[in-house]
Amino acid sequence: GAGLEDDAPATGYKDQDIGVLMSGCQSNETSADVRPHGGKPFGAFTNAIVTIVKEHKEGPNKMYPLTYRNLVLGARALLAKGNF
Numbered sequence: 446g447a448g449l450e451d452d453a454p455a456t457g458y459k460d461q462d463i464g465v466l467m468s469g470c471q472s473n474e475t476s477a478d479v480r481p482h483g484g485k486p487f488g489a490f491t492n493a494i495v496t497i498v499k500e501h502k503e504g505p506n507k508m509y510p511l512t513y514r515n516l517v518l519g520a521r522a523l524l525a526k527g528n529f
Contacts, residue, residue, distance in 0.1 A: 465513060467494065467520075477529050489529050493520035 469476045469490025478486040497519040501511045 467517070479527070489524060489527065490520060493523040496523060 467490070469488050477489040479489045479492050480486040481492060494516065497516055498511065500519075501507060
């Protein structure tokens with residue numbers, strides 16, 4: 446829908462007039478914070494997204510685009526692993 450495909454790269458848009466909204470919770474839920482390594486607390490979903498992007502940039506698949514689908518699935522997996 447709306448010009449985005451599951452395999453669209455997270456680094457670009459298929460169409461120029463669209464955006465992507467990713468949220469750590471639904472409007473009737475409360476977002477959770479994490480404090481990695483005792484540092485400054487921030488959103489668990491944000492931490493998961495940053496972790497996935499960093500791992501992708503440094504990993505063996507860095508030559509391939511990170512898709513929105515893989516970004517979301519990776520974040521879900523990390524959040525589940527952390528009991529979120």
